[in-house]
Amino acid sequence: MALGVYAKVSEWAPGDGFLLPSNFFEQAPQDRVERFFKIVGSDLKGMQALLGEAASEWDFLAFQQRPILAFDTGEYLVLDEGYLLDRVTRGLFWLVHDHEKQTNGEKARAQWTQAFGEMVELLAEASIRQMAPVVFGEVSFYTEEDFSRVYKGRVADAGIDFGTAFVLFEIVSGQLTTATRIDGDLQSFKKDTKRLVIDKVEQLDSVARAVLNNTRVLTGHSRISEAKVIPVVVVGGGYPNSPLTVRYAQEILEEKGYLKPPIRSLCVIDLGELEMLEALVEAGESLVDLLLGWKESAIAPLPLRNFILTGSQPRQPFALGGWMQPSVTR
Numbered sequence: 001m002a003l004g005v006y007a008k009v010s011e012w013a014p015g016d017g018f019l020l021p022s023n024f025f026e027q028a029p030q031d032r033v034e035r036f037f038k039i040v041g042s043d044l045k046g047m048q049a050l051l052g053e054a055a056s057e058w059d060f061l062a063f064q065q066r067p068i069l070a071f072d073t074g075e076y077l078v079l080d081e082g083y084l085l086d087r088v089t090r091g092l093f094w095l096v097h098d099h100e101k102q103t104n105g106e107k108a109r110a111q112w113t114q115a116f117g118e119m120v121e122l123l124a125e126a127s128i129r130q131m132a133p134v135v136f137g138e139v140s141f142y143t144e145e146d147f148s149r150v151y152k153g154r155v156a157d158a159g160i161d162f163g164t165a166f167v168l169f170e171i172v173s174g175q176l177t178t179a180t181r182i183d184g185d186l187q188s189f190k191k192d193t194k195r196l197v198i199d200k201v202e203q204l205d206s207v208a209r210a211v212l213n214n215t216r217v218l219t220g221h222s223r224i225s226e227a228k229v230i231p232v233v234v235v236g237g238g239y240p241n242s243p244l245t246v247r248y249a250q251e252i253l254e255e256k257g258y259l260k261p262p263i264r265s266l267c268v269i270d271l272g273e274l275e276m277l278e279a280l281v282e283a284g285e286s287l288v289d290l291l292l293g294w295k296e297s298a299i300a301p302l303p304l305r306n307f308i309l310t311g312s313q314p315r316q317p318f319a320l321g322g323w324m325q326p327s328v329t330r
Helices: 002-010 030-040 044-052 061-065 081-088 092-104 106-130 144-150 186-213 243-256 271-282 287-295 304-309
Strands: 041-043 068-070 076-078 141-143 158-161 165-172 228-235 267-269
Touching (some): 002 076, 030 041, 030 068, 030 081, 041 044, 061 081, 092 106, 141 144, 144 158, 165 186, 165 287, 186 243, 228 287, 267 271, 267 287, 271 287
Parallel strands (some): 228 267
Antiparallel strands (some): 068 076
């Protein structure tokens, strides 16, 4: 039902009205419409109550929770189509989270949170695996278990060997806290950055050094001199890449001595950007080119999707090692 609403809103053109007609949902069973609106909609009185509970003037939580407004005339207004999609996709986490907490208690809530985190990690790992090239008939993809076995407990969630470059991934399912997103609390932002980025980079740095020092034990071949390691943190709930946040994180990394050359600049992406990379690689682009091109571009502090959507992509293809073959079409 949300996709039907989204499709209708996407057809809007200058001169059209903003309201969905009262008969828009007439072909759907009434009980289904009512359940749908319990999740995504509100009437004027309900929205007024939600806005009255706002924590600050930047609190958009009411619009995120109830992106469709129903009028007494029976017409509907979509307040934000992005919030609508989020509510029925990423927002489902919070629906289950709150239901389990209220119905079955704190233990059930914690179990759901853990299960969701595992689902995010498996989803991201599947996308990463698809981007790995085929080497001598085998995909050059390495798991947490592979790293732990050869590097004595030092682990990354996933890795891809491209011969002259090695891309390392850490996946975290968390997201910014409400205090950061809504209140703009600086201390909360710092804690979120540590939890979502810095702590993960600590693991990536350890594994990256191990890969550079002894590649053969993992891959079976020696690393050539110009090899580089590209560290990537995939934040399931997203992280706000901007000149300010990237600079703050970089200062902490430099202070701790993480990611020194030949380890390359840190890439922080979300699940949507990971899927964009997967699609581009499937279309023939190079993952290494895309990541290095982003971090060497004028918009490096901005999200990866900005780099991709502006067409600021590398022009020269990344040179694979002579012993490698391009990935097969999957």
